[in-house]
Amino acid sequence: MLEVKDLHAYYGKSHILQGVDMNIQAGEVVSLLGRNGVGRSTTVKAIMGEVTPHGTVRFKGKDIAGLPSYKIAHLGLGYVPEHRDIFPGLTVRQNLLLGIKNPRKPGRWKLDDMLEMFPNLARRADTAAGVLSGGEKQMLTTCRTLMGDPELIMIDEPTEGLAPIIVQQVGDLIARIAAAGVAILLVEQKLSIALRISHRLYVMGHGQIVFEGTPDELKANEAVRKDWLEV
């Protein structure tokens, strides 16, 4: 479904992505792991066109490298950025409504379902989203992207800075998205969630993929964990 080949990206003169290769099948849950600054977020941004990509990015067989983000989104690729960019002045409900790409073609996730799933969001449906807690903001951005009915959703660092109990809830939400048949690319630093829900994992180091395998294979491979993951 998503195919990335020899992807390079630059911030000014620094060469951040140095030939990333990865692929995700329909309905698959894939995690992209690695330490801070190895280029995980940049990979997602390059796929989404926020950073200029050099190389091949194909989504459902279509070359999307360099397309404007809104066109990529319309093809069915959803993106939840790491800073939980909610629209603070708008209400929770308005935030969710803006996730809908085309009001005449409703997707499988409905506003009411979302509010039912998350009583916290429902209770605050008509308050400004800026006052939500970090965990609630994470739920809101993820749900907002789901409203656009993506076939693949890329979620960048959803558990960053959240309390353990909230991390658990975010994990449950991701599992629920996967159960609905949506493919997921999860960018994470914490191994726990990634090992629990992923079918496959990639580990990144220095702008390249240094490991690819199943959760069991990663658990067995102490060298990779030591060299590229543990701090």
Next chain:
Amino acid sequence: MLELIVISTLNGVLFGMLLFLLSSGLTVIFSMMGVLNFAHASFYMLGAFFGYQLTRWIGFWPALILAPLLVGAVGMVVERYGLRQTHKHGHVAELLLTFGLAFAIEQVVQMIWGKLPMDYRVPALLDFPAFTIFSTNYPAYKMFMLLVSVTIFIALLVVLKRTRIGLIVQAALTHPSMVAHLGHNVGRVFMLVFGVGTALAAVAGVIAGPALVTQSDMAALLGPILFVVIVVGGLGSLPGAFFASLLIGLVQTFAVSMNGSLASLFGPLDPGIGPSLLTDVWNVTIAQIAPILPYVLLVLVLIVRPMGLMGTRET
């Protein structure tokens, strides 16, 4: 005295609402694109001149609709083929583009219409006194200007707060790239907003043309005040622009209509009576300093509250 207050308040609110027609577009364009549009007042001037010309050809009422549409179209072209192309070279390039555009528009207007004031008159239908308070006849045309500005203000509010496109605009004010990731064509939204912003400026031009003077220096006269309004109100804040427009409108109108000087405050102890070095200063009337009041306000606001009255970011 009461008469002066009532009339000045009416005139002040009217001038304030006219300022708001201009500053609302300017401030929204600023928060979306991060660029101060130096040519904004030029679109107001274009509105006045298009309004004048179209009034001569097809009458005032069709001109009131058509001139803003034309100016809005010009604005969209400027955004699509000017600003969007220069955007990749940074804000300075965009700023210079609007700066150059302001001069270009002024020159073009001078080439076509010359430097003298136009004979742009109040339409006959509205050329009568609306009411008389005390001894002053208040012209119906001014009430009409007020009505148009207030209507547009309400329409703008409803569109921004109640429609889907309004929500997209509000979201794009702070997080344009996130809006694009959700599948909305932000470039098209920018172009639309630029078009609507310039069209609003043109509406102000069409209706202010007959009441003020339609002349090729009208953009240069109003431009600086506009920047005062949006900085005082807080860059990017629509409510801020609204209150600052009214504030500046009232301050200027009241100042112009007052004859007092600093010296007269002292009554019989008037220091202006005796000869002194400062006699000239004491005798300056408030009306004389009216034009600099907005700028004094600007300096004060920048010192005391740099983000403006209702702004959220530092200017």
